[in-house]
Amino acid sequence: MNHDVVALLEALRATPLAWIADEVEAEIAVGRLVEKTYSEPGQTRRRTGTTVQDFNDEEQLEIALHCLANYLLVTPHVWDKAVGILRKSVKTDGVALGNVSIADATGHVFEPFSAEYGGHARRLFGLLREAWPAGPQDFENKFSVPEEAK
Secondary structure (H helix, E strand, C coil): CCCCHHHHHHHHHHHHHHHHHHHHHHHHHHHEEEEEEECCCCCCCEEEEEEEEEECCHHHHHHHHHHHHHHHHHHHHHHHHHHHHHHHHEEEEEEEEECCCCCCCCCCCCCCCCCCCCHHHHCCCCCCCCCCCCCHHHHHHHCCCCCCCC
């Protein structure tokens, strides 16, 4: 496995984000299905079948960084958008309630991303952007995170 990916997985496993490391490792381990042409011994007729091919080092790194970006940049943005839509949609007597919270059955408010998370997300965006194997512009094209998260 790519040595940079191994280091990243070790760092993730030393935090509460070990589950992301497990997901990255599992995705890399399965490889990808590719079509291959072959002929059986003693046969001239060629056949087409599928086989599993390992990801190369660059692809492994892209898988790892893509997973991090999805969970740590995209998910918080989607969460904020969903809560914003709920705040506009939940109404009493036709008036939108501006302060809607999502809570469990005991009333404990669920807030998956702390207030200071935005600053961390901006820094993470910059780090992932620079580490992206296909370059910073490709990263920005793939992860069109809003300007405030950059």
